[in-house]
Amino acid sequence: MPVYRFLPGRTRGEGFFLALLRRTAPAELRRERRKKARPCKQTPVQGGKTAAAWLADAGDFKLFRPSEAHIAAVRQSLFDDVERVCATVRAVSVGILVAEEKGRKLVPRHELALSIQLAGDAFPRAELSPDEALAYLRREVLTLPPDVARGYVVATFEDRPLGFLNNLGSRANNLYPSEWRIRKL
Known part of the structure; x- marks a missing residue:
C-alpha cells in the first residue's frame, strides 16, 4: 500500500499525508434516495434590473437566487449545466454573487467588486x-x-x-x- 508524506521544506506541500487503499471485496451498490439540493432555483429576482445594471455584459448573464437573500449571476450559456450540477451535488458557490437583499435594499457583494464583470460605471x-x-x-x-x-x-x-x-x-x-x-x- 503506497503511503506519501509531504514534509514542509523537504517536499512540495504543507505537511499533508496521503494513503491509497484498495478494496478487495466487491462493492455493493446501494442507491440512496435523498432530497435534491437545488441552490439554482429560478425564482423571480426582485431588484433584478438593478443588480443586472451592475454587470458589464448583463445580457450574457442569468440572475438566480442561490439562497433566500442572495442574488447571483451565471452566464446564460452555462446555466443549464450549472443547474444540472446543482441538482446532484451540494454547490458551495455558484456564479458571481452580485447582491444581498437586506430589507428592501440591495447591498452589493464583495465578490462583485473583485469580478471582471463589474460594470465600470456602476x-x-x-x-x-x-x-x-x-x-x-x-x-x-x-x-x-x-x-x-x-x-x-x-x-x-x-x-x-x-x-x-x-x-x-x-x-x-x-x-x-x-x-x-x-x-x-
Whole structure:
C-alpha cells in the first residue's frame, strides 16, 4: 500500500499525508434516495434590473437566487449545466454573487467588486492611499474626501478594486468580509 508524506521544506506541500487503499471485496451498490439540493432555483429576482445594471455584459448573464437573500449571476450559456450540477451535488458557490437583499435594499457583494464583470460605471470609485488600503483590508472605518459620492463606492488601490464601502458622508462603513480581514501586520 503506497503511503506519501509531504514534509514542509523537504517536499512540495504543507505537511499533508496521503494513503491509497484498495478494496478487495466487491462493492455493493446501494442507491440512496435523498432530497435534491437545488441552490439554482429560478425564482423571480426582485431588484433584478438593478443588480443586472451592475454587470458589464448583463445580457450574457442569468440572475438566480442561490439562497433566500442572495442574488447571483451565471452566464446564460452555462446555466443549464450549472443547474444540472446543482441538482446532484451540494454547490458551495455558484456564479458571481452580485447582491444581498437586506430589507428592501440591495447591498452589493464583495465578490462583485473583485469580478471582471463589474460594470465600470456602476459605482463611483474612491482611490485609497497605501495606508488607507491597509486600513480597509483590516476592516477599519475610513473617512473619504467630501467629493466622493454618497452611497456604495468601490474602494480601489492603484486602480484595482479592493471591495465596497458605504459612504455616509462623515464616515464610510467598510463592507470588506470580516473573515478575510488582516488581523496583524
